[in-house]
């Protein structure tokens with residue numbers, strides 16, 4: 110199994126091009142199930158999760174063509190006919206976002222059989238809100254042998270769906286399904302993440318009628334059919350936030366290219382408080398420490414526009430060497446502190462009490478062999494390794510391949526000493 114070796118202590122200086130967002134590209138790929146015309150997506154990141162979604166769509170009978178130019182990758186998806194409406198366990202278990210085919214399949218093809226995704230390292234992650242919402246749109250749903258069996262023989266019909274809890278995935282599934290439902294659908298207490306706005310913009314370009322973009326009340330007037338379109342995937346604000354924190358933890362200066370300042374949102378406000386300056390440039394955002402030192406700040410994860418849970422682990426890594434203490438509270442997932450014991454092995458001082466972690470800044474971290482069980486926890490250990498004295502060896506790096514395109518190249522182009530070691534390479 111591959112590992113990453115990081116020799117810490119190098120400042121990051123230079124430019125990093127921000128890729129298209131994984132969490133936008135995945136639901137966008139599922140939109141092809143809503144039309145028999147081609148959906149072309151530009152700025153699609155080259156990631157393991159995109160390959161998993163490609164494999165799932167191919168399994169369903171979609172023709173997927175990938176075009177790679179010097180700068181970026183495009184994917185053309187054609188769902189002229191489907192050979193299957195089943196998303197099997199073996200594909201769904203690899204990636205929870207596979208459940209996003211449920212809404213589009215039942216809306217256009219009037220039936221779907223999708224494996225229940227099950228829990229994962231960060232929490233139990235049920236899909237009850239997806240199921241209840243689709244039932245409110247008229248789908249008949251049963252659970253059988255680990256599968257969601259959904260049908261809507263006469264098509265879906267619009268309804269008012271109030272989510273009891275904000276869910277990104279449930280909002281996306283319902284939004285896609287509602288585009289082809291008869292009549293009006295109101296999604297109330299909908300998630301407002303920029304990736305949802307990106308999805309709604311793509312659906313509108315396909316002929317959907319969605320209003321209220323960027324708000325927690327999406328109104329969808331169903332249409333009979335959707336057409337193809339070309340859409341550019343929004344930049345990855347989580348990747349950008351991660352590299353902003355990498356620049357800050359090493360005391361360097363990095364320009365994040367291809368990113369609008371507003372997209373970083375609450376993370377930018379927290380970073381500013383911690384002593385990191387983010388200024389707009391012609392090409393993106395320049396990140397550096399404001400006055401040399403980092404200051405401990407309290408952070409609580411929340412649905413957008415709050416501080417994203419997908420940056421919590423990286424923020425914690427940043428706080429390990431800040432002056433003073435920082436209280437980090439995770440409110441979205443019940444088990445998203447797996448990075449804590451590994452950061453502690455590198456010399457961090459962190460105490461967890463329930464959903465909060467108290468981080469007391471230390472003078473330095475030291476390199477160590479570490480591993481993590483999810484994507485963001487893994488990358489937080491990369492950040493710690495960049496700042497640590499000595500060598501860090503990161504194991505189980507397949508998690509990183511799910512969400513960080515060209516991670517080692519992007520960091521080493523900015524002066525990091527980081528390399529991927531193939532199985533058997535000497536330490």
Ligand SMILES: CC(=O)N[C@H]1[C@@H](OP(=O)(O)OP(=O)(O)OC[C@H]2O[C@@H](n3ccc(=O)[nH]c3=O)[C@H](O)[C@@H]2O)O[C@H](CO)[C@@H](O)[C@@H]1O
Nearest residue numbers: 132206234235236237238239275276277278279419441442
């Ligand atoms: C592919 C993708 O975009 N993944 C993101 C998406 O995941 P995902 O869409 O799975 O996350 P949700 O927003 O749905 O989950 C938020 C919370 O709601 C709970 N919940 C969710 C659905 C449901 O039916 N019932 C229920 O109880 C979850 O367990 C969790 O505690 O949003 C998360 C929260 O910003 C991010 O961390 C993930 O990176």
Ligand SMILES: C=C(OP(=O)(O)O)C(=O)O
Nearest residue numbers: 132205206419484485512
């Ligand atoms: C939790 C994440 O992804 P997923 O929802 O695909 O597990 C993530 O991107 O941090």
